[in-house]
Amino acid sequence: MKKVLKLCLFTALVLSLNLHLSWGDQQKQPLQYRQEPAPVTTHQVKGHVYEAKGGSGANCGFFIGEEEVLVIDAKMNAESAKQMIAEIKKLTPHPLKYVIITHSDGDHVNGLVGFPEGITVVAHHEARKDMDQAFQEPDQRAFLPQLTFSEKLKFYLGNKVVKLFHFGPAHTSGDVVVYFPEEKVAFLGDLLFLGRDPLVHRHKKGCSFGLVKTLKKVLKLDAETFVHGHGNLASRSDIEDLIKSLEDKQAKIKALIEEEKSLDEIKQAFGVEDRPAQPGRRRWLSLVEVIYLELTEKK
Numbered sequence: 653m654k655k656v657l658k659l660c661l662f663t664a665l666v667l668s669l670n671l672h673l674s675w676g677d678q679q680k681q682p683l684q685y686r687q688e689p690a691p692v693t694t695h696q697v698k699g700h701v702y703e704a705k706g707g708s709g710a711n712c713g714f715f716i717g718e719e720e721v722l723v724i725d726a727k728m729n730a731e732s733a734k735q736m737i738a739e740i741k742k743l744t745p746h747p748l749k750y751v752i753i754t755h756s757d758g759d760h761v762n763g764l765v766g767f768p769e770g771i772t773v774v775a776h777h778e779a780r781k782d783m784d785q786a787f788q789e790p791d792q793r794a795f796l797p798q799l800t801f802s803e804k805l806k807f808y809l810g811n812k813v814v815k816l817f818h819f820g821p822a823h824t825s826g827d828v829v830v831y832f833p834e835e836k837v838a839f840l841g842d843l844l845f846l847g848r849d850p851l852v853h854r855h856k857k858g859c860s861f862g863l864v865k866t867l868k869k870v871l872k873l874d875a876e877t878f879v880h881g882h883g884n885l886a887s888r889s890d891i892e893d894l895i896k897s898l899e900d901k902q903a904k905i906k907a908l909i910e911e912e913k914s915l916d917e918i919k920q921a922f923g924v925e926d927r928p929a930q931p932g933r934r935r936w937l938s939l940v941e942v943i944y945l946e947l948t949e950k951k
């Protein structure tokens with residue numbers, strides 16, 4: 653029992669480390685610290701919608717249409733992407749036609765290089781801008797999104813409809829929600845984290861108030877099951893809980909700012925301990941600091 657708990661804690665630690673390191677950072681880690689990822693496994697979420705967990709990178713998903721497959725996110729390296737594709741091939745002979753990118757973080761997009769040539773990569777136009785900067789190698793540039801959109805996009809796969817939405821800046825400025833109306837399933841990328849503060853990437857123009865708005869719009873979809881990048885399937889009440897905790901935090905921080913508390917005092921009030929940035933790396937801002945900055949910056 654103890655062993656299991658330790659293993660869980662270790663996995664959680666590795667997972668949180670993974671979330672905070674870019675792909676480049678991970679490559680720089682000494683070999684002995686690199687974790688051997690669990691093999692990619694797939695499971696049916698509902699109807700034609702599946703989730704692919706394991707491997708390097710975030711949870712991905714796919715939809716098996718009548719003639720083709722639509723994939724959601726791409727894992728973090730070619731090897732894990734290929735493993736995922738091999739698992740998909742066990743379930744269907746249909747070719748992979750589209751990959752929808754939920755946002756531009758490396759653990760969701762760097763595996764694109766493992767996909768078959770000729771696949772159509774779809775993203776929000778802001779996510780494509782980030783990828784355009786990050787993808788410098790010719791093999792990566794071949795997988796820059798060929799199709800982008802701003803607010804919504806509908807796919808028809810035979811008789812099935814898949815809807816994409818962008819509800820404004822949230823985790824990043826280019827988040828996409830992938831909604832399957834028939835199955836009442838939505839993929840949220842990193843718009844949702846369970847059991848920890850959500851990440852808001854200010855360097856990608858993410859916004860905590862935008863995240864609340866986006867999550868409220870997600871709840872307006874007729875969806876019951878939510879797949880997200882780094883945890884188990886979520887329900888509507890998980891989203892409601894996250895909205896509440898974000899709004900509580902925003903209100904408390906606003907009140908402390910009105911009492912003229914400094915950022916350091918506010919961090920202390922929330923028990924936030926900053927990890928200093930490692931040389932050459934970006935300092936990761938806590939949610940408390942992100943909210944403080946959003947509330948105090950000049951509009």
Ligand SMILES: [Zn+2]
Pocket residue numbers: 755757823842
């Ligand atoms: Zn992310």
